[in-house]
Amino acid sequence: MRIPIIGIMLLAAVVGGCKKSDRAPAKTVVTFWQPWGSDLKTALEQIVAEFERTHPDITIEMSFAANNLTSNQKLFLAIAGGCAPDVTLVDGQQLAEWAARGALTDITDYVKEAGITGDDFWLPRWKESTFAGRVYAMPWGADPNFAMLWNKKMFREARLDPDRPPRTIEELDQYAKKLTKFDEHGKLLRVGFIPWDWDGDNSTFTWGYAFGGDFYQEPKEGSGKLVGRVTANDPRIVKMMQWMQTHAKMFDVRLTSAFQSNKRAFANNPFIQEEMAIRLFHVSEITWLHRYAPTIEYGIAPIPAPPDGEYPTGWIGGWSMGIPRGANANKQTFEFIRWMCASPTATVMLGKLMNQMPAYRKSPYFETVKDDKDMAVFYEILRNSKHVRTLMPVQGYLMELLKRGANSVLYDGADAKHVLDEVTSKAQERLEHVMARVEVRRKAVERGREGR
Amino acid sequence: MKRMSGSKNRWGVGVAFCLPMIVGLGGLTIYPILASFWYSVTDYAPFDKTNERVFVGLANYQELLSDPRAWLSLWNTAYFAIFAVPLGMFAGLLLALLLNLKIKGMAFYRTMFFLPSIVPLIATVVLWGQLLQPHRGLLNEFLRLVGISERFIPLWLSDEFWAKPALVIMSVWGCGGGMVLYLAALQDVPQELYESAALDGASAWDRLWHISLPMISPVLLFTGVMGLIGTMQYFAQAWVLTGGTGSPNDATLFYALNLFNTAFVEHRLGYASAMAWLMFVIILGATVGLMKMTSRYVYYHS
Numbered sequence: 001m002r003i004p005i006i007g008i009m010l011l012a013a014v015v016g017g018c019k020k021s022d023r024a025p026a027k028t029v030v031t032f033w034q035p036w037g038s039d040l041k042t043a044l045e046q047i048v049a050e051f052e053r054t055h056p057d058i059t060i061e062m063s064f065a066a067n068n069l070t071s072n073q074k075l076f077l078a079i080a081g082g083c084a085p086d087v088t089l090v091d092g093q094q095l096a097e098w099a100a101r102g103a104l105t106d107i108t109d110y111v112k113e114a115g116i117t118g119d120d121f122w123l124p125r126w127k128e129s130t131f132a133g134r135v136y137a138m139p140w141g142a143d144p145n146f147a148m149l150w151n152k153k154m155f156r157e158a159r160l161d162p163d164r165p166p167r168t169i170e171e172l173d174q175y176a177k178k179l180t181k182f183d184e185h186g187k188l189l190r191v192g193f194i195p196w197d198w199d200g201d202n203s204t205f206t207w208g209y210a211f212g213g214d215f216y217q218e219p220k221e222g223s224g225k226l227v228g229r230v231t232a233n234d235p236r237i238v239k240m241m242q243w244m245q246t247h248a249k250m251f252d253v254r255l256t257s258a259f260q261s262n263k264r265a266f267a268n269n270p271f272i273q274e275e276m277a278i279r280l281f282h283v284s285e286i287t288w289l290h291r292y293a294p295t296i297e298y299g300i301a302p303i304p305a306p307p308d309g310e311y312p313t314g315w316i317g318g319w320s321m322g323i324p325r326g327a328n329a330n331k332q333t334f335e336f337i338r339w340m341c342a343s344p345t346a347t348v349m350l351g352k353l354m355n356q357m358p359a360y361r362k363s364p365y366f367e368t369v370k371d372d373k374d375m376a377v378f379y380e381i382l383r384n385s386k387h388v389r390t391l392m393p394v395q396g397y398l399m400e401l402l403k404r405g406a407n408s409v410l411y412d413g414a415d416a417k418h419v420l421d422e423v424t425s426k427a428q429e430r431l432e433h434v435m436a437r438v439e440v441r442r443k444a445v446e447r448g449r450e451g452r
Numbered sequence: 453m454k455r456m457s458g459s460k461n462r463w464g465v466g467v468a469f470c471l472p473m474i475v476g477l478g479g480l481t482i483y484p485i486l487a488s489f490w491y492s493v494t495d496y497a498p499f500d501k502t503n504e505r506v507f508v509g510l511a512n513y514q515e516l517l518s519d520p521r522a523w524l525s526l527w528n529t530a531y532f533a534i535f536a537v538p539l540g541m542f543a544g545l546l547l548a549l550l551l552n553l554k555i556k557g558m559a560f561y562r563t564m565f566f567l568p569s570i571v572p573l574i575a576t577v578v579l580w581g582q583l584l585q586p587h588r589g590l591l592n593e594f595l596r597l598v599g600i601s602e603r604f605i606p607l608w609l610s611d612e613f614w615a616k617p618a619l620v621i622m623s624v625w626g627c628g629g630g631m632v633l634y635l636a637a638l639q640d641v642p643q644e645l646y647e648s649a650a651l652d653g654a655s656a657w658d659r660l661w662h663i664s665l666p667m668i669s670p671v672l673l674f675t676g677v678m679g680l681i682g683t684m685q686y687f688a689q690a691w692v693l694t695g696g697t698g699s700p701n702d703a704t705l706f707y708a709l710n711l712f713n714t715a716f717v718e719h720r721l722g723y724a725s726a727m728a729w730l731m732f733v734i735i736l737g738a739t740v741g742l743m744k745m746t747s748r749y750v751y752y753h754s
Contacts, residue, residue, distance in 0.1 A: 068696065071716040101497065101719075185602040188587075199697075257700060258586035258610035275587075397718055403697065411612065411701035437497065437506075
């Protein structure tokens with residue numbers, strides 16, 4: 001008899017390893033997983049502390065869970081194992097996939113009850129928090145991607161007007177040529193501009209939209225359909241890809257890419273090192289620029305576009321906050337999310353401490369941006385862009401395909417149209433496959449409801 | 453009767469003591485192995501609560517055989533193994549032979565050459581990322597110093613051609629682990645063999661070729677096999693250096709990296725499990741092949 005008991009105890013230890021203790025705490029504890037370390041984590045802790053101060057009956061337990069935008073292993077395993085945190089950050093482009101696969105709790109009723117509507121947020125970010133007409137998260141940040149910065153000293157050296165940024169793609173190309181510099185041995189000293197600086201995926205979205213392209217047609221509202229049409233081979237995106245290819249040939253993609261190695265540490269960024277003249281910046285990077293290179297004299301403007309493209313434009317990214325499947329979805333949990341995403345205090349703190357713009361359109365934060373020359377440009381982009389990355393459950397896979405596609409166009413000189421056709425058909429096929437599985441699950445859930 | 457119950461009791465106690473091992477081996481090794489085989493014949497995406505795993509027969513394996521990325525990553529891995537394993541062994545052996553000489557301050561040299569292999573992996577990779585930086589990295593600065601023309605300066609991790617050689621160089625830097633094993637084996641070789649060979653007029657080269665190498669051949673085989681298995685599963689270095697992308701242009705997309713991305717980026721656990729099984733078969737085949745091929749040359753003292 002002794003053996004089974006020990007066995008059961010061991011088994012219980014293994015199985016029950018992640019169950020929370022049953023002791024009733026005096027306060028409600030809300031567990032919250034976030035993906036940052038260092039500065040951003042410290043700033044987030046300050047915001048959370050303010051929440052705890054104003055909500056004495058709730059304690060937030062914050063833990064780290066890496067999320068590299070394509071994968072969040074710790075969270076996936078926790079959901080699969082039935083011990084997910086109460087609140088998680090989810091990147092906008094991940095939401096459709098997580099929602100379709102059932103990783104997030106539907107919070108539509110909570111949102112309605114709190115009197116919150118899509119009108120309270122920047123529209124692209126609100127769209128990125130809903131899937132198939134239901135709300136799965138609250139939008140928190142809104143990143144206007146991207147603004148273009150240029151080094152004025154280098155402009156002067158190249159006899160360009162330092163106060164006049166390139167406005168069209170044609171101008172951008174001319175400037176890039178003039179700004180690129182080699183030494184007498186043929187060593188590349190300075191690169192003018194790299195179109196694929198934000199990798200094959202995000203760069204493709206950025207410039208694809210600037211060229212007037214669109215990557216996905218959503219199913220018509222009320223059609224009852226969940227599957228839309230992937231259009232990554234939009235002729236304007238093909239044109240954009242061909243433009244990138246001419247750059248890759250003009251300056252040798254390997255040589256210019258070598259400038260970007262080590263870019264993960266921002267202090268090594270070629271713009272910071274004054275080895276790159278024009279670069280696209282994410283809103284949160286402006287602080288880094290001021291910290292690591294306070295002396296660079298720079299200008300800032302929206303990114304250029306061809307005459308038949310969109311100007312000023314960009315796409316809006318950002319994080320949302322949701323409740324994973326299997327977590328405690330209750331009033332306190334939702335209150336934390338609501339306060340973080342849609343309260344004046346928290347959204348101002350997000351802007352001031354974390355250097356990200358709030359998704360909450362009514363935040364008093366936006367009254368302050370006019371006085372800041374950098375933020376004013378980002379604000380202009382935010383107000384003008386209607387794009388997000390695609391709202392479909394295989395967005396992560398599409399990113400992967402675009403990255404690979406851009407590689408073969410840039411490195412192997414592959415035909416842009418052919419590559420994008422292939423990306424499109426592969427993404428469409430996977431989309432239909434995933435949605436067929438979602439449909440099976442939905443029907444099973446419905447049958448379960450009828451049975452009850 | 454009494455003795456029976458006593459031995460039965462002892463059996464129970466024995467099993468109880470082994471239980472952690474049995475549970476660990478069963479739950480954390482055997483079960484996952486069997487489960488991964490089951491997953492490999494299903495269409496399995498995480499989260500999906502109902503209809504979690506759909507049986508698809510051998511479809512995953514069929515797709516695998518005609519998946520150009522799988523073959524590309526396999527080629528990258530084979531390329532790396534073919535260069536990294538022999539070079540690492542050669543460098544380790546060379547160092548071991550030098551460190552086996554009787555000169556002053558040997559303990560210091562031994563420590564110095566072993567040091568790189570105890571540097572934590574991530575630190576090594578970050579360090580080498582800086583060394584290999586094409587524009588300001590020390591390695592290229594050295595090449596410029598010795599007069600290599602700018603046209604021939606390798607761009608290392610930014611160039612498909614040089615990316616894998618760069619990783620091979622990085623792996624050879626950590627050859628100290630093998631070196632220690634060779635050194636121990638060399639010190640185990642009976643001195644009288646060298647003495648009698650020297651009396652018979654054998655040169656230093658002869659003594660190396662006919663005494664040292666045969667005597668340490670089992671250790672060479674062991675490090676070769678372990679090196680092969682290690683390189684087939686090469687993952688962390690490429691993951692850290694390229695941020696998981698296998699850049700440039702998939703030149704460092706190793707098999708394990710491809711497998712991980714398939715499972716946790718594309719969320720295709722079934723297909724990734726099939727990839728894992730293919731890797732298992734390949735490693736098994738390569739190991740058995742290596743043992744068979746070398747059995748004639750390996751000398752076990754007994």
